Amino acid sequence: MTVETAREALAGRRVMVTGAAGFIGGRLVERLRLEIGAEVRVLVRGVASASRLARFPVDFVRGDVTDPAALAAAVRDCDVVFHCAYGTSGSQRHRAWVNREGTRRLLEAAARAKVGRVVHLSTLMVYGKTPDGDLTEEAPRRRFGNAYSDSKLEAEEIALACSRAGRVPVTVLQPTAVHGPWGGVWTETVLRSLRSGRAILIENGEGIANHIYVDDLVTAMLLAAVVEGAVGEAFLASAAEPVTWRQMYGRFERMLGPPARTVSLTEAEARAYWKECQARRPWLLGELASLVKKDRAVRDRLFETRELRALRELASGVLPEAWQQRIKSRLSSHEVPATSGEGELPVLPLPPSMINFFRARTRVRIDKARRVLGFEPAWDFERSMEITEQWARWAGFLS
């Protein structure tokens, strides 16, 4: 199967996308409309978040992935469903429930509507903390320890079990760090955090960043929607070659220009710095709380600063719930990261679990996607970052 034949197979077909207002789902809708001419329906929770989708003549169904009535309306007469939605609001517990239960209910609706194929977007995180060396789909799935990853693992298990039971044909994709225009955690959040502080690179950033440009992931999704042999299977989706974290963060740093926005620390130094920041919090908390309690205007104003927004988003993307709650309460009291010398940006503390993540030298293999789906990444890292830089400039991240 080639991308061209996948395009032909999807042309004129009715396709439903969950999570279409998000980064990957939004790009998928763009390509389904601009390149393929599919009849697209989207399930969206709110109107305001759908403004970029409204550029196209798509069919909107309002509701969320846990609402059976909205799901039934959304999947009616569809040939293919792409499930990109995941829990993005409420507590971590609620988000995890949305990941599990939303997937289950979507698949039930798709089975009843006799949908021809569901492409379930999973994540590399279903393999938990991965060992150094090559990683394939044969590796054991393991809990990572945070609500997002663990609930995505459960959702993937639900999806594959449903497919293997013959209820609805499902193909699972497990992308690595997805980046590109409108990208969330691995583009916008990185840019925002590097604007506000220096990111710690563990051991000079020599850990491996398994990444994929969003258009390559969307290509893999299109293939997953039509390749016969892909039913009931899961595929890792990543770039042809990984980069190091130094290369990835360094490229974002180059986009933003001086001053320095990364700092190399050893693992031990990063852990010590984290502890030091933790220890400093009570004092800052007291100082700031007294100021903030006096004046709501000050509180609101501080809470909406770019730096604190970036930290909040970063935290919600990667941290366990208990940490998020702690950080949230401190951000409410306006703690700021430690500052460094004059003219230098503050160093952003890195939680221990992320220290492990950035240190790892796991190398994701995509042989199965190549062999079964005919997937071949078209974007190398530098070209994908050039186009991302053009977008970031237009979107105001570099000004």
Add this chain to the structure above:
Amino acid sequence: MDEKVRLAVVGCGAVAAGHYLPSIAASRLVEATLLVDRDEARARALATRYEVPATSGDASAVAAHAEAAVLALPNHLHAPVAIDLLRQGIHVLVEKPMAISTTECDAMIEAAEASGAVLALGLQFRSFDSTALVAGWLASGLLGPLRRFELRLGVISRWQFASDFVLHRETAGGGVLTDYGSHVLDLLLHWLGDWHELTYRDDACGGVESDCELELTMASGLGGFVEISRSRNLANTCLFEGETGTLEVGIWDPDPPLIVRIGGEQLRLDGRARRGKSPGLTFNGAFLRSIDDFARVIRQGGEPVVSGQEGRRGVALIEACYAARQALQLPWSIPQRAQREVGTS
């Protein structure tokens, strides 16, 4: 003191619930006597909250309960409902945009003229203190002859729309140009007079645009650039460059920052545009001003802050933009094009 104007609110969606009803409740010149919404349960819930005595699912009930109406409906309903009410002699304040075509605007103006009812526009940016201040400074010649203007407005909306009318051209009339553009183009026309030529680009691909750019030459010969977005947060300022100085004003904030630079940095004024020592204006404060202005015109005569003719002028400019539409070039949108362009850069 004049008797309060008995007012119906037709359309109980987000703008009515969030802005019009709280502002009407705060006004000493009007009282809400009827709420109308297709979803009458929604109207009843708001009526209970704001102590409005009557509700209806149909605008035909207005004449029995009110002498004036605020229309906060999906855009495509502005003209038919306004014309029907104006013909009955009911005064109408229409939320922006006035209508989705100049033909509709003309029919609304004609209906108002025939019955003598007041037709006013809900373009609240006009009520900001900064709007009058900027108009005065531009007219004063403080900046010397103007050379150029640049206006950038981009806000990722969190608006809780009750319906999805804004997602469709048939019901919204357009995208961000019709939505945010109604405000800022009205400001430019108010400050700088009529326009002469334009070049317009947006990102719509069979639907309604999320981002647009406009190069605009005014009848005076002054040229400028306008960028409007609901997918990106932009600077939200309008910058005027004159021969002797510049003026930059915030344009989304009802209590906006203002920066004036004259003679390089010899004189720099950096502050907020306020009336005397008054506290900063809020959005609902701006709605209250436009409602009170509407009530004054009904009781005492005169022209509203934004008349039907002025509303039509903004719609005409938006209409001209869509007629001249070109595609906004976003290289990352089409993968093949993006690869080609990056590959040759």
